Every structure is written in structure tokens, then in C-alpha cells.
Amino acid sequence: xxxxxxxxxxxxxxxxxxxxxxxxxxxxxxxxxxxxxxxxxxxxxxxxxxxxxxxxxxxxxxxxxxxxxxxxxxxxxxxxxxxxxxxxxxxxxxxxxxxxxxxxxxxxxxxxxxxxxxxxxxxxxxxxxxxxxxxxxxxxxxxxxxxxxxxxxxxxxxxxxxxxxxxxxxxxxxxxxxxxxxxxxxxxxxxxxxxxxxxxxxxxxxxxxxxxxxxxxxx
Amino acid sequence: xxxxxxxxxxxxxxxxxxxxxxxxxxxxxxxxxxxxxxxxxxxxxxxxxxxxxxxxxxxxxxxxxxxxxxxxxxxxxxxxxxxxxxxxxxxxxxxxxxxxxxxxxxxxxxxxxxxxxxxxxxxxxxxxxxxxxxxxxxxxxxxxxxxxxxxxxxxxxxxxxxxxxxxxxxxxxxxxxxxxxxxxxxxxxxxxxxxxxxxxxxxxxxxxxxxxxxxxxxxxxxxxxxxxxxxxxxxxxxxxxxxxxxxxxxxxxxxxxxxxxxxxxxxxxxxxxxxxxxxxxxxxxxxxxxxxxxxxxxxxxxxxxxxxxxxxxxxxxxxxxxxxxxxxxxxxxxxxxxxxxxxxxxxxxxxxxxxxxxxxxxxxxxxxxxxxxxxxxxxxxxxxx
Numbered sequence: 001x002x003x004x005x006x007x008x009x010x011x012x013x014x015x016x017x018x019x020x021x022x023x024x025x026x027x028x029x030x031x032x033x034x035x036x037x038x039x040x041x042x043x044x045x046x047x048x049x050x051x052x053x054x055x056x057x058x059x060x061x062x063x064x065x066x067x068x069x070x071x072x073x074x075x076x077x078x079x080x081x082x083x084x085x086x087x088x089x090x091x092x093x094x095x096x097x098x099x100x101x102x103x104x105x106x107x108x109x110x111x112x113x114x115x116x117x118x119x120x121x122x123x124x125x126x127x128x129x130x131x132x133x134x135x136x137x138x139x140x141x142x143x144x145x146x147x148x149x150x151x152x153x154x155x156x157x158x159x160x161x162x163x164x165x166x167x168x169x170x171x172x173x174x175x176x177x178x179x180x181x182x183x184x185x186x187x188x189x190x191x192x193x194x195x196x197x198x199x200x201x202x203x204x205x206x207x208x209x210x211x212x213x214x215x216x217x218x219x
Numbered sequence: 220x221x222x223x224x225x226x227x228x229x230x231x232x233x234x235x236x237x238x239x240x241x242x243x244x245x246x247x248x249x250x251x252x253x254x255x256x257x258x259x260x261x262x263x264x265x266x267x268x269x270x271x272x273x274x275x276x277x278x279x280x281x282x283x284x285x286x287x288x289x290x291x292x293x294x295x296x297x298x299x300x301x302x303x304x305x306x307x308x309x310x311x312x313x314x315x316x317x318x319x320x321x322x323x324x325x326x327x328x329x330x331x332x333x334x335x336x337x338x339x340x341x342x343x344x345x346x347x348x349x350x351x352x353x354x355x356x357x358x359x360x361x362x363x364x365x366x367x368x369x370x371x372x373x374x375x376x377x378x379x380x381x382x383x384x385x386x387x388x389x390x391x392x393x394x395x396x397x398x399x400x401x402x403x404x405x406x407x408x409x410x411x412x413x414x415x416x417x418x419x420x421x422x423x424x425x426x427x428x429x430x431x432x433x434x435x436x437x438x439x440x441x442x443x444x445x446x447x448x449x450x451x452x453x454x455x456x457x458x459x460x461x462x463x464x465x466x467x468x469x470x471x472x473x474x475x476x477x478x479x480x481x482x483x484x485x486x487x488x489x490x491x492x493x494x495x496x497x498x499x500x501x502x503x504x505x506x507x508x509x510x511x512x513x514x515x516x517x518x519x520x521x522x523x524x525x526x527x528x529x530x531x532x533x534x535x536x537x538x539x540x541x542x543x544x545x546x547x548x549x550x551x552x553x554x555x556x557x558x559x560x561x562x563x564x565x566x567x568x569x570x571x572x573x574x575x576x577x578x579x580x581x582x583x584x585x586x587x588x589x590x591x592x593x594x595x596x597x598x599x600x601x602x603x604x
Contacts, residue, residue, distance in 0.1 A: 050554060071558065078556025089551040093232030094225075105221040107564065108556030112221070136232075 001026040001159055001192040002047060007056035009039075009046060017042050019056070022210070026159065029183060029193045031203055034212025040196040043212070044162045047194065048081050049073035061159055078108030082153030082191070084182070086165035088145045090137040090152075096124060096144075097133040100151045110156060123151040127181060143174035150178060154185045161186055163195040167202070179205065222561070226568035233541070237573065240537060244577030247530040249584050251523040256585075258516050260592040262509050265291075268404055269505035271341070274314070274485060276304050277471040279497040286504045289471030291405045292321050292329040299468035304496050306465060313485050314476035315340070318469040320417035325375045325393070328363045331409045332417025332469075340475050343406060345397030347371055351413050354458055355450025357393040358411040361401035362594070369395055374449070375410060377420045391420045392449040403593045418460065418467055419450070426450065426458035474498075538570060 004022035011017070017039035024030050032040050045051040047058055049065045052073075057064045060080050065073050090099045098105075100120040104112035124133050127147040129140075137145055146166070153161055163182060167175040179202060186193040195206070203209050230237040268290055277285040278298040287293040299322070308316035317340060320332030335350055337343070344350075348371040351358050357375055359367070367375065374392045393412060401407055418424045450458060460467075476482035489498035542549075549562055588595070 048554070074556045074558055077554075083554055085551065085554075087547075089547060089554075091548050091551070093229045098228065102552075103555045105225055106552045106555060106557035107221060107561040108558075110556075 001028075001061060002194065003057075003059040003062075004047070005057050005059075007046060007058065008054050009042060009051065010054055011042075016054075017046075019043065024192045024194060026190045026192050027187060029186060029205075029207045030195065031206040031209045032194065032196045032212060033198070033200070033203070033209060038212040040212050041164055044164055044194065044196060047160070048083070048162055049077050075109040078103060078110055079156065080159050082156060082158035082161045084149055084153045084161070084163040084166040086168050088137070088149040088169075090145055090148060092137055095134045095136055096129055096140065096148045097121065099137065099148050100124060100155050102152060103156055116155065119157075120151065120155050123154055124148070127151055143170060143177065146170055146174065146178050147181065150181050150185075154189075157189055159189075159191055161191050161193045163193070163197075165196055165198065167197065167199060175199070175202070222564040222568040223572070225565055226572050229545075230569060230572055236537075236541070237576075240534060240573050241576040241580060243530065244534060244573055245580040245584070247527055247534075248577055249581040251520075251527070252581075252585050253588050254519055254523070255516070256589050256592050257596055258512065258519070260596040262512060264403070264593065264596045265505050266502070266509060269501035272473060272501045273476060274474040274482060275471050275499045275501055276300065276308070276316075276474060276489065276496055277499070279492075279495060282497070282499045282504050283508065285471055285497070285499055286501045288321055289319055289473060290501050292331060292409050296322060296470055299470055300472065300496055301465060302467045302469055303465040305469065305472045308472065308474055308485070311485075311488075313481035314474045317473040317475070318414050319471045319473055320414050320421075320468065321470045322468075323377050323380070323417065323420050325357075325377045325410050326367060327378070328360075328366070328375075329405075329409050330357075330377060330417060330420070331411050332414035332420075333411060334414060337411070337473070340473070341402075341404075341406060343399055343402070346400040348395070348397030351396050351411065351416075353396075353450070354413060354416055354419065354455055355391065355393050356396040356412065356416070358397040358399060359395055360399050360407040360409045360411070362407035363410055364395075364398045369398070371395055371398065389420075389422070390448060391416070394449075407594075414469070415460070416450075419458065421468070423462065423467060424458055424460040426454050534573075538566070538573075542566060 002022065002024040004019050007017070007019040007022075009017045032043065034040050042051065046053055046066075047060075049058070049068070053066050056066070058066045060076060063076065065076050068076065091102060094102065097120055100123065101112060101116065104110045104116055110116075121130075121133065124130060124147075127150070129144060129147060129151075132140060132144065137148070140148065146169070150166070153163075161182065166182070167178050170178060182193060182195070183205070185191070197203075269286070272286075272290040275285055275289040277289060278300045280297050284295050284297045288296050302318060305316040305318040308314055315336055317333055317336045319337075321329055323330040323332075331337075338350055345358060346361075348358070359369055359375070363369075367373075369375065373395050375395065377391045377393065379390050393410075393416065399406065399411075415424060419426075474485060476485055486498050486500070489496055549557075552561065
């Protein structure tokens with residue numbers, strides 16, 4: 001599902017991120033660990049096409065997105081990737097349902113139809129938020145906000161789920177619950193899950209762990 | 220459609236900020252339009268009234284004060300002339316003189332002492348009641364009647380001029396004999412009385428208890444002679460005037476010359492700069508005033524443009540700062556696949572919605588005030604000074 005080859009990305013500070021080979025199959029759950037500044041988030045940005053590598057390639061579902069123009073990369077990103085952000089990144093003026101449907105509202109080529117609406121409501125109901133769909137983020141608990149953020153990442157049925165410290169702001173109970181949701185949904189749809197985390201307690205639950213400690217090298 | 224949805228959701232969520240932006244934008248839109256409308260209406264009202272007033276005579280001095288007081292009943296009064304001016308027109312046989320005495324007010328409304336010829340020359344007729352016929356009767360302009368909620372048979376009391384001036388004007392209670400229909404002119408805001416009634420208010424004429432006669436060659440006044448504050452059928456015969464009528468004061472004399480030749484002759488008679496009386500053609504004075512107003516209007520236009528640009532910049536800054544606060548949302552949108560175009564559409568949608576809201580607020584305001592423009596302009600002209 002994700003195929004990275006000879007990837008190189010230079011930072012302005014004189015360091016570069018080098019990833020010779022990285023393959024993640026559909027349904028595989030991969031954790032990325034490493035110290036702050038080691039390039040974990042950069043890897044997610046390169047895999048999603050937000051950043052473009054200096055060299056090498058990033059393929060999603062067989063398509064090399066590193067050579068695509070910006071507009072095409074954005075469309076591939078919207079259609080293929082689901083993002084879960086560390087701070088949830090919910091939109092304060094939208095309801096829980098509105099936040100889940102946000103990817104359809106931003107003109108990224110996704111069509112908001114009844115099926116998408118039903119999927120959003122179904123996800124929120126399954127995540128225990130059936131009664132709180134019309135509440136805004138400020139009216140939800142931390143755990144509920146994270147569930148809304150996960151629902152937003154899943155509503156487009158992505159083939160790749162990228163999670164950046166998705167459980168970093170949660171208490172242990174909510175942390176485990178959020179991870180359960182992500183794993184269940186990834187397993188249900190066969191999506192590849194690439195999860196950046198600092199939480200070593202969670203690592204045994206992943207199929208594979210990539211340590212970034214050695215990947216950032218002097219340019 | 221999605222950009223509009225998101226923009227509307229954001230504006231609704233931040234409703235207080237949105238309300239301020241909409242109201243500010245509405246004012247920026249409405250004020251210049253209303254200013255222009257009032258100016259245009261003011262010019263039209265001024266010009267129409269001036270053209271309907273052929274000639275005004277008054278004491279030599281400010282021509283503008285004479286026209287404003289004689290035709291528009293404003294607060295600034297010229298030095299009064301005398302009834303001799305009016306009588307001279309009768310004697311000359313060149314036109315119909317209409318004396319105007321506008322020195323007093325009742326409940327803040329201008330009392331216009333005149334003759335019935337005024338109604339003929341202005342083509343005025345009461346829609347209720349009749350013209351004044353007796354001393355102490357009043358005919359109200361439509362706006363005054365509405366403000367005072369007055370009807371026929373009610374009374375209006377003239378305002379005291381000076382509480383401590385024992386020789387000054389005392390309030391006179393006047394009976395309403397008629398009410399005029401609306402004309403959209405200063406007549407709507409005036410209270411018309413016979414000019415002798417105005418002189419009674421001024422103290423030139425009065426009525427009081429009988430003086431006790433004590434023989435053929437002598438009379439003794441009672442210790443306390445009561446002056447009447449209201450003219451009734453019972454006391455009207457006691458009212459009398461002191462001094463020569465030709466010396467009684469009038470603010471101005473409106474003249475309707477019989478023809479163009481008479482008008483020319485009349486104007487010629489008052490050309491002498493040393494003479495005490497001047498003749499003014501109101502249209503000439505108002506044309507000059509309107510020309511000045513047009514220059515002021517140009518200045519207002521320039522100021523409006525500057526204020527509009529400043530307000531636009533302030534609104535732009537407010538929107539820009541709100542977008543700065545929304546930077547995390549934009550980063551999320553970008554990560555989820557939005558492009559710069561999407562973000563630009565969102566910004567434009569918000570600006571468009573604010574402007575549409577402002578237009579929807581400004582439009583009824585402009586329509587409502589424009590429909591009232593003649594009244595407002597008339598009131599502003601009447602306030603005058």
C-alpha cells in the first residue's frame with residue numbers, strides 16, 4: 001500500500017531524512033518512534049504528499065505521488081489518506097457531525113452525498129457519540145473529541161491512515177479506546193496504519209515498529 | 220456551496236463579531252446614500268419653496284436671513300420691518316402684500332401671524348375646520364397637528380419669551396380653528412394665526428377687565444387689572460391695540476406682484492442701498508445657497524470616499540485578524556487536501572456574506588429614510604440655523 005524508495009528530504013538546519021526502503025501493506029499496523037526532531041512527522045508529511053522529497057519516491061496504492069502536481073497530490077491525499085492529528089484539529093464552529101464531514105467541504109474533490117452523511121452518522125454512533133452529533137468540540141470531552149477526529153479520518157474510507165501522536169493527549173483509558181477504534185476500523189477496511197507515537201506501552205499492539213533514531217543524518 | 224456553508228457556519232458561530240462587521244459595513248453603505256438623498260431632497264425643497272415665493276420685503280440686512288425667516292420660518296430672525304411696508308404695496312397697486320410675523324412659537328412650533336391672503340397665495344386650505352376668522356384662532360400645519368395630536372376646538376399655548384420681562388410677551392392660549400393637509404413644505408410645521416393675534420402675543424394688543432369710570436372727565440383703574448390669557452366671545456371686545464398700526468412690526472412681507480412688469484417696478488423701488496427696506500427674490504438667494512451646497516456635497520463625497528476606504532481597511536483588518544486566528548483550521552484543511560483556491564473561496568465567501576448581510580440591513584434603512592427624506596429635509600430646513 002505504501003512504498004517508499006531512496007527517500008531524501010533535507011532540512012534547513014543542515015540535516016536530512018533518509019529512508020532507503022519502507023513498505024507497509026494494507027491492513028498492516030506500523031508504529032513510528034524516535035526522539036523529537038528525528039523526522040517522524042516529516043515522514044508522515046512526505047507519505048501524504050504534503051511535502052515533496054528531494055529525491056526518491058513515495059507510492060500510494062501503486063501510484064508515485066512525489067511526481068504529481070500539487071492539485072493531483074491533494075486529490076490523492078483526500079481520497080486515499082485519513083489523518084488523525086495530535087491536537088485533534090477539530091473546527092470549533094462545526095458540530096461533531098460537521099467536523100466528520102469536513103473533508104467533503106473543503107473542495108478536495110470529494111463529493112458530499114447521502115452515503116457520506118450516513119457513513120459519518122454511523123461512525124459517530126459506533127464511537128458512542130450518537131447523541132452528541134450536534135454538539136460542538138467545546139461541548140465534548142477530550143476522549144470524545146479524539147473519537148470525532150478518528151471518525152473524520154475514517155469517513156472517506158481511506159486506504160492509508162496516518163496518525164501523528166493520536167493518543168498523546170488522552171488518559172490511559174481513552175488512549176486504549178482510541179487505539180482500539182483505529183485498529184478495528186483499519187482491520188475492517190484493510191487500511192494501512194502508520195502511527196507516530198512516543199508511548200512505548202502501546203508498541204506491543206503494533207505489527208511492526210520503526211525507530212527513527214538513526215534515520216536523520218547529517219546532509 | 221461548501222465554501223458558503225463553512226463561511227455561514229463560522230459567521231453564525233462568531234455571531235457577535237459578525238453582527239459588528241455587518242452593522243459597520245451597513246453604515247458604510249447607507250450613510251453616503253442617505254446623505255446624498257437628503258442633500259438632493261433639501262435642494263429640491265429649498266428650490267421649490269423659493270420659486271413659490273415671488274418676492275420678499277424686509278429690513279435691509281442679510282438677504283439669506285430674510286428669505287429663511289420669511290419663506291422657511293427658520294429660527295434666525297432678521298430685524299423686523301413695519302406694517303407700513305405692507306401698506307405701501309397696497310397703496311402702490313403693484314401686487315398683493317402678505318405680512319408675516321414669525322417671532323413666536325407654541326410648543327416649539329413656529330407661529331406665523333399673517334392674513335388670509337397667505338392661504339390663497341400658497342394654495343392652502345384646511346382639511347379639517349376652517350381658516351382663522353377671529354382674534355385668537357389658529358390653523359395648524361399637518362405635522363404640528365400630528366405632533367400635538369390636536370383637533371378642532373383644542374387649544375395651543377404660545378411659548379413665553381422671557382419669564383422676568385414684565386413688559387414682554389405673555390403666553391396666549393389659542394383655539395384651533397383648522398388643520399391643514401400635508402404639503403411637504405415648512406407650512407406643515409407652522410401654526411398660522413391672524414397677524415393681529417401675533418401682535419397680541421407680542422403685547423401690542425391686549426384685553427383686560429373694565430376700567431372703572433368715575434365721572435365724565437376722569438377714570439380710575441382698579442388696583443389690579445387682569446389681562447386675558449385667552450380670547451373668548453365674552454372678552455374679545457375688550458381687546459385693543461396701542462400705537463399707530465403702520466408702526467406694528469412684521470418679520471417680512473411676502474408680495475405677489477400682479478405681473479412681471481409690476482415685479483420689476485417693485486424690485487426697482489427697493490434698490491436704494493440707503494433705504495430701510497430691501498426686496499429679495501428668494502429664488503436668486505436660494506440658487507446661490509444651493510450652489511454652495513453642491514460644493515459642500517462634493518466635499519462630503521470626498522470625505523465619504525476617504526471614510527469608506529478607511530472603514531473598508533478596518534473591516535479588512537478585522538477579517539484578516541480573524542483569519543490569522545483560524546490558521547490551525549487552515550493547516551488542517553490543507554493537510555486534508557484543500558488548496559489555496561479553497562481557502563481563498565472561503566475568505567471570499569465570508570466577505571460576500573458579510574456584505575450581503577450589510578446590504579440587507581442597509582437597504583430597508585435607506586428605503587425607509589428615503590421615503591421620509593422630504594419630511595426630514597423640511598424639518599432640517601425649518602431648524603435652519
